[in-house]
Each structure stands twice: as structure tokens, then as C-alpha cells.
Amino acid sequence: MNSDSDLNLLKESARKAASLVGRYDFVRVLTHYDADGISAGAIVASALLRANKGFQLTFLKGLNESFEYERDELLIFLDMGSGYPDVISSVEADVIVLDHHLPTGKINAKKEFVHVNPHLYGFDGTYELSASGVAYFFANELGNNRDLSSIALVGIIGDKQKLLGPNEEILKSGIEWGVIEEKPGVCLHSGKLRDVLSRSIEPYLDLYKKDDELESFLKKAKLDGEKEFDDLSIDEMHRLANAVTLRLLKMGAYEGVIEQIIGRRFILKNLPIVNAHMLTDIVNSCGRAGAMGVAFGILAGDKSFVEKAVRINYEYTTEILEELAKRKREVKEGFCIRYLVMNDAPSASSMATTFSRYLMSDKPIVVINVKNGKAKVSARTTEKLSRRVNLAEVMKIAAEKVGGRGGGHRVAAGANISPDKIDEFLKEVDRLCCAMLA
16 A cells, blocks of 8 residues: 555656756656557646757657667656666667566666656556656646646546546646536447447447447447537436446356446547547557557547548557457467467557457466568457566566567566567467466
């Protein structure tokens, strides 16, 4: 059980980071390209702008990518760095790391260094504080930036976190500040109910191109598919929640996802797209499609990006839904894992997340996407299984054995390996998972 003093220590660390920023007129910011990383980038950029600091923001897929800097600069790494101690140790400049991944080794910084990470203060970075949350606490040491709590919530939702500990404080702050509103209901997109249900990936309801099943679903729940989701009455929302819960249970979804999508939904009152879960999916899809600037623009409050972002999300969602329908039959069984190897697919992480949460929740799943001569690995499991299987450790050990790199969280981790090492890597992953489950 964490105490207020633990959170105060984390805030004190964020205060040291803000103090270091105070010495510079220009800051170089490097962040991850997923929903949490983009949100963290938007928070830090807004805070720097308000503090009259110049900055350059760069999106990276990870620290396996190269990056440029000058020795007399300050570098801020967001949603990355804690798992790459060798890379951070090699930087010949002042460095701040705002991350929530499990630290994997000692960072021997060449110059001044501040490391803000919930794991260093007894909090669980998998569930209690995301990178955008760390960025939020940092931003509030630069000035009064409590209104940025709405952006932090996008990162929290994007990383499938819980509203506990520091995350709960961020939510309360947003509600008190008037930028977040909590409502009862189901976490689905805005739009006509029929379209929302058929195209939903989070939660995945497996109703895409299944018109008869969809109409039966609506009829049994006594719902009008042409009605706007946002216009549902309390009674209709209750019937929808029951119907969604029943379908997920029949699909074999992990029971833990139900509490994440049924009960509480959030309205972001100071952002161009107010449906928090819809905005999270849009930001994530823009990142996966390489349109991080579009997602950043929306989080910065620019309404002109909305139309393009919604179109990107529609195209990305269609790709993923088509891939899911096609790839279900290609998933293979190991002893203690399931795995899927794809070529030139739109996303390994989205596939792994959906399979693990909604379709095959009884074993960890490893999805590998071979693209441009590289093999990107995404591994996922449920919270229940993660108490026994630490995917961050599995990915790190197995990837290093075949000359790659890996890490992440217990429940969600990844790796980068050479395509010719896939079979050897999968055997080692299966062996490690079996050993942990034994």
C-alpha cells in the first residue's frame, strides 16, 4: 500500500526535473508514438510553451532508433529510457527520463540526470501511472497545468491502466478543474449505435461484417441501431451494458476487461473530441499510421485536425478488423503460449492486445510482424496470468539470447529481433513462460 509520502517523493523528483529545465531556453523532447507517448509529448510541449521555453518534439518507435542532439542541450525522454540504461548512459548531454516502464539496469549518466518513474517510488507503472501521468506531474512543477489532466487521461486509457493511486489523483484533479466529466455507461465511440458496435475494437465485439448477428444483438437488447450512442437514455445505456457484457463472456473475453469498459466513461471538456475513449483510439491509430503530428494537433486543441484524424482512424480500424478476421485461423499453439507470425501487417500490438483480451485469454500470446527486414514483437497476457508470468522479463531474456532487445511491462511487452531468429526466439519465450507457470 503506497502512502502520500511516496507520491510526494515522486513529485519531488518531478520538481528536480523542472528545476533542470529552468536552466535552459531550449529543450529537445523525444517521445514514443503510441497514445500514451503522444499524450505525454502533448503535455510536456504545452507546459514548456507556457513556461516560454523553446522545444523540438520528435516521435520515435523506440530507443533502437537513432536520434540527434547537441552536447549543450537538455534532452527529455518520454515513455522510454528506463529500459535502455546503456543508451541513456551514452548521451553526452543533460537528460531527463519521464517513464513508467520497469527500470532494467543502472543508468550511469555522463552529465546531469533526473529519472522520474513510478517504479522507483513503489508504484506499479503498469497500472497506477503511465508516461502521460508522469509528464502531468512534471508539468505541474513547471506551472499550474492541471487542465492538462484531460490529456493525461488519454494516455492512461491508452495503456489500459487503472484509476488507482497517482492515476486517481490525476482524474480527481481533472474533475475538480472542470476539464473531465465522469458519466455512467459503456466505453464506446460516439456515432450511430449500429456503426459503433460493428466497428468497435476496444472493446472488440466481433460484429464486423456480421449484419445478422448485429441485428439480433440490437433486437434482444431492445435498442435502435440508428440512434446516436451519445443520445442513449440511462435505461438504454443499462441494456447496452448488459448486452455487451453477455457477448464478451460468451466470446471468452478476460473478465477483467469488463470492469474497464462497463460503468465509467469520461467526457474531456477542453479537447476537440470530447469522448475520451474515442479520442484515445483516434490518437493511437494516428500514431500507428505514422500521423503523430495529427494526433498531437488534436491534443493541442486544434479542431482543424479532427476530420483528418477521424478518417485515419476509420482506415486503420478497417485494416485491423480485416486482419483479425483473417488471422484468427493462423494463430499457432506452443506449450504455454500462442503465437502468430505475420508479414507486412498494419500492427502487431493491436492484434496481440485484441487476441489476449477478447479471444484467447487463457495463455500469453506473442505476435510478430516482419516488416522492412525487421521483426517487431508484441507480447500480451491478462492481469491474472501476469501475476505468474512476467512478460517484460521474458521479452528481455529471450530477445537478448538471439541478439535483440526487449522489455516493457509484466502484462504487455515487446521486442525487436532479426527475422531469421524468430523460431529460436519463440522456443525460448515458450520455455520461459512454462518455467514461470510451473
